[in-house]
Amino acid sequence: MSRLSLNAVLVSTVGLAAMLPAEAGELPNPLEDEDYLHDGAPDPKLIELGRMLFFDPILSGNRNISCGTCHDPSRGTGDDLALSIGEGGEGFGADRHSGRSGVTGRVPRNAQPLYNIGARSYRAFFHDGRLEPDAAGVFKSGFWSPAREHLPEGLDSLLAAQAMFPVLSPVEMAGQKGENPVATAVAEDRPADAWDLLAKRLSGIGVYREMFREAFGSSKVSFVQAANALAAFQAVAFRSNGSPFEQTLRDGEFARLSDDVWAGIDLFYGRAGCDSCHSGPLMTDHGFHAIAMPQTGPGKGHGSDTSYWHASGFMDRLEDEGRFRVTFEKEDLFSFRTPSLLNVALTGPWGHSGAYDTLEGIVRHHLAPQASLEAYQGTELPVLDAVIEQTGKGSKLIFRPVNPARRNAFDRRDTWVQTNVRLTNRIAEANDLEPIELSDREVGQLVAFLESLTDPAMRDRQDLIPERVPSGLPLQPPPQSSR
Ligand code: HEC
Ligand code: HEC
Structure with missing residues (x-):
């Protein structure tokens, strides 16, 4: 001893x-x-909605990649790659490669792990901390971010604000100008339109409409709500202090x-x-x-x-x-x-x-x-x-x-x-x-x-991956049963 x-x-x-x-x-x-958002216990309806959104490729411009592709709960909430391959890629983990349609390049940084990402003590997200609370009160959203004044109000945490961004990245989720309306809005610096287009996609799917209504008590779907739900899910799913x-x-x-x-x-x-x-x-x-x-x-x-x-x-x-x-x-x-x-x-x-x-x-x-x-x-x-x-x-x-x-x-x-x-x-x-x-x-x-x-x-949280998602699109990453 x-x-x-x-x-x-x-x-x-x-x-x-x-x-x-x-x-x-x-x-x-x-x-x-109490060290976690929602004191560690968000509304289960919010969590379940967030879980579906996290694994549903519907949030990507070309409907081909989800948050879970790069933050796979069975791969340490990452993708096992030094640098991720984003939209346009095929395969999972170390087998991921650029798909038939090709990619414009690599994601420039390592996919960050999401363990304990719902801890309140976080005061900046991303490797360079480019998303932070706006202490000076310049922006109505309450956050400093690359979207500046375009970031809307109503985001209930820094983590929710983060979820507004992967969908705007051409190489991660949005795709390239001309390939889909979301990517085009992004390329033309109209992020609010990109978020609205995605919200419209969601509200066109009956199961989502119902889930949003149950979680927020209103049938109007916004991307801010989606971001709040994604944050609730991540805060609970990846909480790890054992x-x-x-x-x-x-x-x-x-x-x-x-x-x-x-x-x-x-x-x-x-x-x-x-x-x-x-x-x-x-x-x-x-x-x-x-x-x-x-x-x-x-x-x-x-x-x-x-x-x-x-x-x-x-x-x-x-x-x-x-x-x-x-x-x-x-x-x-x-x-x-x-x-x-x-x-x-x-x-x-x-x-x-x-x-x-x-x-x-x-x-x-x-x-x-x-x-x-x-x-x-x-x-x-x-x-x-x-x-x-x-x-x-x-x-x-x-x-x-x-x-x-x-x-x-x-x-x-x-x-x-x-x-x-x-x-x-x-x-x-x-x-x-x-x-x-x-x-x-x-x-x-x-x-x-x-x-x-x-x-x-936390060794393997494949159980978090649903069997199917409301959009009916092929799951990203594939569900447990097909591995
Ligand atoms: C193509 C791969 C990819 C996809 C898809 C993706 N991410 Fe990420 N994620 C990354 C990378 C890479 C970073 C670090 C980026 C940087 O620092 O510039 C990151 C950073 C983050 C962070 C910040 C963590 C921290 O410690 O600061 C969170 C939270 C996050 N992602 C959640 C999400 C959510 C939610 C989605 C879906 C809406 C998503 N990601 C989609 C690759 C991805
Ligand atoms: C001066 C501050 C500082 C000190 C002291 C320090 N680290 Fe780090 N460490 C960092 C930073 C910053 C990074 C990330 C750097 C990057 O990605 O460019 C890091 C990254 C790491 C990582 C990789 C984590 C990941 O998710 O990629 C490990 C492991 C680590 N440090 C362990 C240690 C150990 C063990 C020691 C003591 C021998 C130590 N660090 C001392 C600042 C520090």
């Missing part, structure tokens, strides 16, 4: 925090009902955790200083930090670098400058939100662009961020078998397969930032995580601790 757990057994009436060595920080209190670590914080059954886990806790909350960012019950400070994380894939098109554009002929810029693009503060360059670590063992690949496919890899990155960035060898991205690009303008606008002669030039975007010394130097220079030295054994102990953050009840 380790020193810590032995100690703990001897003084089990004292709080667990008191058991830790003096230099360790404070251990968190696990989350309780990991061995949290159980132990609650009941003081110290022997539940192995010696290695205790040694990992000791490091995490002590010498390794992980809790200076991964703090509190969700193991995040909700803040933004630059930790020299490598960029994989095409990025968000931030930055002013035009080297790819000049070299390839594709009019694209490729960097992902993270939080900087929201605040335009220099110290936010290449900063990303500290992720929650609850269930982290289920949520790989890790990092905002899925740069690491092992927990050990991402932990080691933290020990020597700049050296790790320099030595980074890249990660496997699924092959895009068919890619399309926009040609022409206005009424002549169409999407065509990328000319095979230009395909190599297109594909170079996947590793452009990684292999460009000037661009990786910018990421390295922005780093604000101090290197530390840990032995291989200690790295193993940290990984053992991270693995003790997995809630057994």
